[in-house]
Structure formats: structure tokens, C-alpha cells
Amino acid sequence: MTERKPSNQELRTRKDLLRAAGRLMKKGCKPTMDEVAAEAMVSRATAYRHFPRLDALLVEAPIDAAVADPVGLFANDPSDDAEARADRAEASLHEVVYQNEAQLRIMLANSIGRDMTDDTLPARQNRRLPLIEAALATSRHRFREDDYQRLCAALALIFGPESMVVFRDVLGFDAETARMVKSWAVRALVRAALEDAKSA
Amino acid sequence: MTERKPSNQELRTRKDLLRAAGRLMKKGCKPTMDEVAAEAMVSRATAYRHFPRLDALLVEAPIDAAVADPVGLFANDPSDDAEARADRAEASLHEVVYQNEAQLRIMLANSIGRDMTDDTLPARQNRRLPLIEAALATSRHRFREDDYQRLCAALALIFGPESMVVFRDVLGFDAETARMVKSWAVRALVRAALEDAKSA
DNA sequence: ATTTTAATGAGACTTTGGTCTCTTTACAAT
DNA sequence: ATTGTAAAGAGACCAAAGTCTCATTAAAAT
Incomplete structure (x- = not known):
């Protein structure tokens, strides 16, 4: 101590x-x-x-644009439409990510490229999981625990700045097109996890 | 000239x-x-x-591990099970990515962090789309064109080294767990795109 | 108010990325 | 074999990352 x-x-x-x-x-x-x-x-x-x-x-370094606050975003929203809530969460993060593209790219490049045998560097902060969990909170009881974890992980692939890099650098998509693809994917994954629960 | x-x-x-x-x-x-x-x-x-x-x-710099060859991988596979083929393509790329993790991280960091106003650097090469398209080739007729494009883009989020970064740095998952999540997500997305086509 | 302590400022020094110039070597054409 | 040309070598040079030491200031304790 x-x-x-x-x-x-x-x-x-x-x-x-x-x-x-x-x-x-x-x-x-x-x-x-x-x-x-x-x-x-x-x-x-x-x-x-x-x-x-x-x-x-x-x-x-802080993203001074108001970062989507998981608690605030769903404060007055008791809905249990998991699809819609997850999509809304992604939309909110999407805005922040594309507003701060330059800054996030620098952050990403520096955290990705770090020497992996070196643990003196701070781990990446994780804003997306709390957001995802807040979105799924009102319908969590409908998922099997394993399915829920898996869904969260899959959504984490879509939510962060990494997807922006793929859309822009690999696919050449603009922000709006990226948003449409992500919206579809998010809803499809949530729906699939709910299906899994039903058929279990 | x-x-x-x-x-x-x-x-x-x-x-x-x-x-x-x-x-x-x-x-x-x-x-x-x-x-x-x-x-x-x-x-x-x-x-x-x-x-x-x-x-x-x-x-x-070359990835000397045999990079998954889209043509070779499905050369003797006339199957039209889109789900299985997409999953298999991902599995194959997964191996390459995790075998060359260190090298790919360096590559990624360098391509992400480049100054965006600077076009002197080579653009990123895109190995994943050919692979995805090869996987979906035998069942492409079952998708509406828009759905197909959207599915390819969504799968591109899951296929590359960026997902490895999310799994490792953000979620702390090992390669096997990552593979399971990706496998589920890939299948769920392909299934969803096929559903969209049916209900259209 | 004085002393002690911890934070800051200033600057020398090393390593690496990157540019530049000048010389030397290798190749190819005749 | 000789000569013109282009690539390679050698090394000076600058900027920025990072480390270190020592003096100076501000805060806290007595």
C-alpha cells in the first residue's frame, strides 16, 4: 500500500x-x-x-465533446425495445466518434502500436461497454447469460472508433453510409441473440 | 506518363x-x-x-504466413451454404491475423495514425473484401443487391485485424473466445441478410 | 516567520526518424 | 575496354522523444 x-x-x-x-x-x-x-x-x-x-x-486526453453518457441517454426511457435502444446508443456514439475523428485516430494509433510486452502503459479506457449494457439493461432478462455476453462483445466490434477506421480506410464509406450499415448490423445482432434465447 | x-x-x-x-x-x-x-x-x-x-x-512488408487465398479457399467447394462459407472464411483469416499479431499491429498503427491530409503514403490494401465476396459468391443470387453490399460492409467490420484490437485491448479476450464471438456474429449477419431478402 | 519538502523550471545529453550532399561503385551501351 | 549514368555508400545535419541533474519556487509544517 x-x-x-x-x-x-x-x-x-x-x-x-x-x-x-x-x-x-x-x-x-x-x-x-x-x-x-x-x-x-x-x-x-x-x-x-x-x-x-x-x-x-x-x-x-479527454474527448471534450460531451461523450455519450450511458446513464443520461436512457434516463427517461423505460422502453424495453432492445433493438431500438442499442441502435440509439450506437447513433449517439457514432456522432461523438465522427466529430472527434482526428483525435481518436491519434489515440487509436498510439494504443494499437504499443509494444505488447510493455505493461507500463495505461490500458485503453472502455466507454462502449457501459453504453451497450445501459442499452440492453431493460431487456437483459430476455437473454441467456452466455448469449448476453456474446452479444455485448459482438456489439463492441461495431460501436467504437475501430469501425470508423474500417469504413473510411478500407471501404471508403462516408459517415452516413457507415451509420446505415452499423444500424442494420446492430439490430440484426440483437434480434439474433433474442432468437437464440427463444429457441433454447 | x-x-x-x-x-x-x-x-x-x-x-x-x-x-x-x-x-x-x-x-x-x-x-x-x-x-x-x-x-x-x-x-x-x-x-x-x-x-x-x-x-x-x-x-x-509482407505477411509471410500464407495469406488466406480467396480463390484457393473455396476452389473445391461448390456449397451454397452462405453461413458456413462466411464462417469458414473468417476462421481462415482469423488464423492469419492472430499468427501475425505483432506485425499487423504495427501496420495498423501506422496506417491509422497517418496525417489524413497527406496522400504520399500508400493506401491500405484490402484483403478482406475479396475473401468475403468469394464466400458469398455461390449464394449471391439470394440477396438483394443493396442487402448484399450492406452485408459485405458489416462483415468487413468483423473480418480484419481491427476486431482483434477490440477483442484484445478493449475486451481482454483471447483468440479462442474472439473466434467464437466472431463466428456467431458472422452467421447471425448472413442469416439476417437472407431474412431481409425473403421478407422483401 | 522559518524550515522542510515536494513540485517545477532549465538545460545538457542520447537515440531515432528523416533530409541533404558528396563521393564511390556498379551497370550498360558503345 | 571505355565512358556515361544511375544506384549505393558515407556521413553531416536537424527535429523530436525521452532521460538526467541541478537550481528554484511554491506549499505545508513547525
Whole structure:
């Protein structure tokens, strides 16, 4: 237990660095540690003290567009139409992803390319599973537990920024076309999982 | 038309560089240009002459595991069970992807993170669509054209190395679990597309 | 108010990606 | 065999990532 409560000052500069990085990444190109430090009005050495690698900074940099809040999105929606809710969740994440394409690409590239034998880097944060689970919450009782887990995993392939990369770089689709395909796929998968439950 | 036939010498050193890069990447970590040049027994300057950026070299580096050949895989299989064929195609690509995980991660990171306003880098090559189309070839007549295109796009989300990244980095799944989820999802999507055709 | 401690600032230093120039070698045509 | 041309080699050079040390400032404790 070597836990130590970080001082206010530490938290403040840490936050400043993250916000600075986010601001610079919105402009579309990978910022330099010097640039981030300058933008945060902080010495370069200090930046490295808080984030030993530039990657760590970029991965944690906040998406300042309001990220879809799983709780908020379905707060006043007691519906149990799993298909519609999952689709709506995807639509909401879709917006965030395509609004922050440049920033997310940088994040993705840095987290994918990390040396796999190196566990000093922070794991990727996972915003999509809470969202998926919130969407399926009102109808979870209709799934077998295994089917539910499998469905969540399959939906995770569709929900994140990785699908944007496939659509844009591999297929050459624009955001709207991508959204249509995803909408269809999400509904098809939810329906299939429900079918599985019935026929079991 | 400033096309110029490259000399034998050029082709030889180019090939040597690519093979050297592939050899080094199999060891799992991104090689430096010096290392590649040394491995290819070539001067660093020469390496840069053939590949102006290290990225370009790594992206083009060959996956020496036999890449799933769409034609070969279904050469002696006249079956028109779209579900089974799509699943089998995915299984085959799954093997290649997980066998070459390290190398593919480097490739992916480099192609994702490229500056989008920069078109000097080679576009991503697309191995998955031919594979998907070969799988669906014998049953293509059962789909409406729009449904077919949509299905191919949806399957492309599941087939490539991007899904490996989601499974490993986001969900923490191993290769076998990933394969099971993908198998289910692929079959569910194909089935859904066929249903759409029937109810139209 | 003074002392102690932890965070910051400043800057030297190393490695790697990438560019550039100049020289040397290999190839091909005659 | 000689000569013109294009590729390869050698090395200087710059920018950015990352590490280190030491001085300076701000916060906290007494």
C-alpha cells in the first residue's frame, strides 16, 4: 500500500496537460511534447514527470465533446425495445466518434502500436461497454447469460472508433453510409441473440 | 506518363529491404530504419531512397504466413451454404491475423495514425473484401443487391485485424473466445441478410 | 516567520526518424 | 575496354522523444 494522495497542485497541472493535449489534437495532428507543455504553460520536464510517455498523455486526453453518457441517454426511457435502444446508443456514439475523428485516430494509433510486452502503459479506457449494457439493461432478462455476453462483445466490434477506421480506410464509406450499415448490423445482432434465447 | 522501368538492382534491394523488415517485425517490435538497413545489408541512405518513410516500408512488408487465398479457399467447394462459407472464411483469416499479431499491429498503427491530409503514403490494401465476396459468391443470387453490399460492409467490420484490437485491448479476450464471438456474429449477419431478402 | 519538502523550471545529453550532399561503385551501351 | 549514368555508400545535419541533474519556487509544517 504505497498509495499517496496527489496534491492539489499535481492534479491541477495534470488536468492542464490533458486539456492542452485535447485542444491540440482537435487540430488533427499529433502534437509534440513541447507543444503540449507550452500550451499548458508548463515546463517540458514537468510534462514528462506526469506522463512518462507522450502516448500516455494522448491516450488519456479527454474527448471534450460531451461523450455519450450511458446513464443520461436512457434516463427517461423505460422502453424495453432492445433493438431500438442499442441502435440509439450506437447513433449517439457514432456522432461523438465522427466529430472527434482526428483525435481518436491519434489515440487509436498510439494504443494499437504499443509494444505488447510493455505493461507500463495505461490500458485503453472502455466507454462502449457501459453504453451497450445501459442499452440492453431493460431487456437483459430476455437473454441467456452466455448469449448476453456474446452479444455485448459482438456489439463492441461495431460501436467504437475501430469501425470508423474500417469504413473510411478500407471501404471508403462516408459517415452516413457507415451509420446505415452499423444500424442494420446492430439490430440484426440483437434480434439474433433474442432468437437464440427463444429457441433454447 | 513519367513511368520508368525500375532496374534489376533497384528491385533487388527493394525486395531485400521488405524481407528484412518482415523478418524483424516477426520478432514483435517496431524495427528502426538502421536495423532494417543493417539486416538488408544496405546503407541507411539507400533504405530511405526506396522508402521515404519508415511507415511505408512497414506497411508494405509482407505477411509471410500464407495469406488466406480467396480463390484457393473455396476452389473445391461448390456449397451454397452462405453461413458456413462466411464462417469458414473468417476462421481462415482469423488464423492469419492472430499468427501475425505483432506485425499487423504495427501496420495498423501506422496506417491509422497517418496525417489524413497527406496522400504520399500508400493506401491500405484490402484483403478482406475479396475473401468475403468469394464466400458469398455461390449464394449471391439470394440477396438483394443493396442487402448484399450492406452485408459485405458489416462483415468487413468483423473480418480484419481491427476486431482483434477490440477483442484484445478493449475486451481482454483471447483468440479462442474472439473466434467464437466472431463466428456467431458472422452467421447471425448472413442469416439476417437472407431474412431481409425473403421478407422483401 | 522559518524550515522542510515536494513540485517545477532549465538545460545538457542520447537515440531515432528523416533530409541533404558528396563521393564511390556498379551497370550498360558503345 | 571505355565512358556515361544511375544506384549505393558515407556521413553531416536537424527535429523530436525521452532521460538526467541541478537550481528554484511554491506549499505545508513547525
